Amino acid sequence: xxxxxxILRNEPDPNEPEFFERFMRAVDTLSQKxxxxxxxxxxxxxxxxxxxxxxxxxxxxxxxxxxxxxxxSSVAVAVPKVADLKCIExxxxxxxxxxxxxxxxxxxxxxxxxxxxxxxxxxxxxVHQHIDPEVVSILxxxxxxxxxxxxxxxxxxxxxxxxxxxxxxxxxxxxxxxDVDVSTMAxxxxxxxxxxxxxxSNGRR
Numbered sequence: 001x002x003x004x005x006x007i008l009r010n011e012p013d014p015n016e017p018e019f020f021e022r023f024m025r026a027v028d029t030l031s032q033k034x035x036x037x038x039x040x041x042x043x044x045x046x047x048x049x050x051x052x053x054x055x056x057x058x059x060x061x062x063x064x065x066x067x068x069x070x071x072x073s074s075v076a077v078a079v080p081k082v083a084d085l086k087c088i089e090x091x092x093x094x095x096x097x098x099x100x101x102x103x104x105x106x107x108x109x110x111x112x113x114x115x116x117x118x119x120x121x122x123x124x125x126x127v128h129q130h131i132d133p134e135v136v137s138i139l140x141x142x143x144x145x146x147x148x149x150x151x152x153x154x155x156x157x158x159x160x161x162x163x164x165x166x167x168x169x170x171x172x173x174x175x176x177x178x179d180v181d182v183s184t185m186a187x188x189x190x191x192x193x194x195x196x197x198x199x200x201s202n203g204r205r
Contacts, residue, residue, distance in 0.1 A: 001060075001078045002085045005124045007104070008073040009097040014049055014064050023064060023075075026095035027051060030062075030088060037062050053079065060084070070117045070156070074124060101125045108138050116149045123157030131163055140169050143186075148179040155182060159189035164197035 012019040027037050037051040053060035060079035067074075075092055079085050092098060104122050112118060119142045126135040139161075142154025151173070158166045170190040177183045 001080060002082050003076070003078045003128045004085060004089060005128065006075045006077070006089065006092055006096070006098045007121045007125060008075065009099045011071050011073045014066050014073060022095050026092055027062070029091050029095065033087065033091065035060075035084070035088060062088070070120050070153070072117055072121060072124070101129075105134055105138065112142070112145065112150055116147070116153045119150065119153040119157045120160065123160040127161045131165065135161075136163070136165055139166065143169050143173050148182050151177070151179070151182045152185050155185040155189045159185065159192055162192045162196040164193050164200065167193050167197065 014020060014023070030037065035053060037053050039049075039051055048066070049064040051062045051064075053062065061077070063076040065074050065076060066072075075096065075098075077085060077088050077092075079088065099121070101122065104118055104125070108118055108122065119139060122135055122138060126132055139154050139157050142150050142157070145151055145154070155170070155173070158170065167190065170186050170193065173186050174183060174190065177186060
């Protein structure tokens with residue numbers, strides 16, 4: 001399955017009628033293009049509204065998410081074909097205010113203190129791409145920031161990526177980190193990065 005996560009600008013509430021109408025217009029447009037989605041449930045589950053692509057041999061999924069911890073709103077897409085993924089992303093961009101990765105990367109040097117979850121937003125988009133040196137550098141700088149909240153979101157984002165390149169950075173952080181929440185998140189991130197490294201090593205044999 002091919003995946004992307006589209007981050008919504010200004011972190012809208014999926015239950016807000018005006019936003020939900022725009023979201024459903026996007027779903028209707030996708031239906032007209034041959035991508036049919038049905039509501040999996042009329043109720044929100046864990047902050048996410050799930051719509052399942054039902055008219056394919058292999059199911060795809062479109063999920064509207066409001067993460068309760070970070071406040072981030074996004075649309076996650078998983079489909080069998082890259083061409084379908086690109087088409088769906090174009091439609092979502094037409095109807096919803098989606099923030100591109102390039103904009104988040106450009107604003108991160110000045111926006112970290114006022115919007116610490118920008119580090120997580122960057123990771124959520126980047127995880128579905130090849131390892132990006134600029135993304136790696138930004139998350140590494142986040143781990144070194146004087147504000148615990150930024151170190152927390154940097155570790156959170158690294159855990160999302162699972163990129164083994166961060167293992168040494170997380171080990172260094174954990175030796176000196178005074179904040180319990182940051183340490184807990186960094187330990188989780190380190191565990192998943194080590195698992196990813198082990199899997200990659202086994203795959204090379």
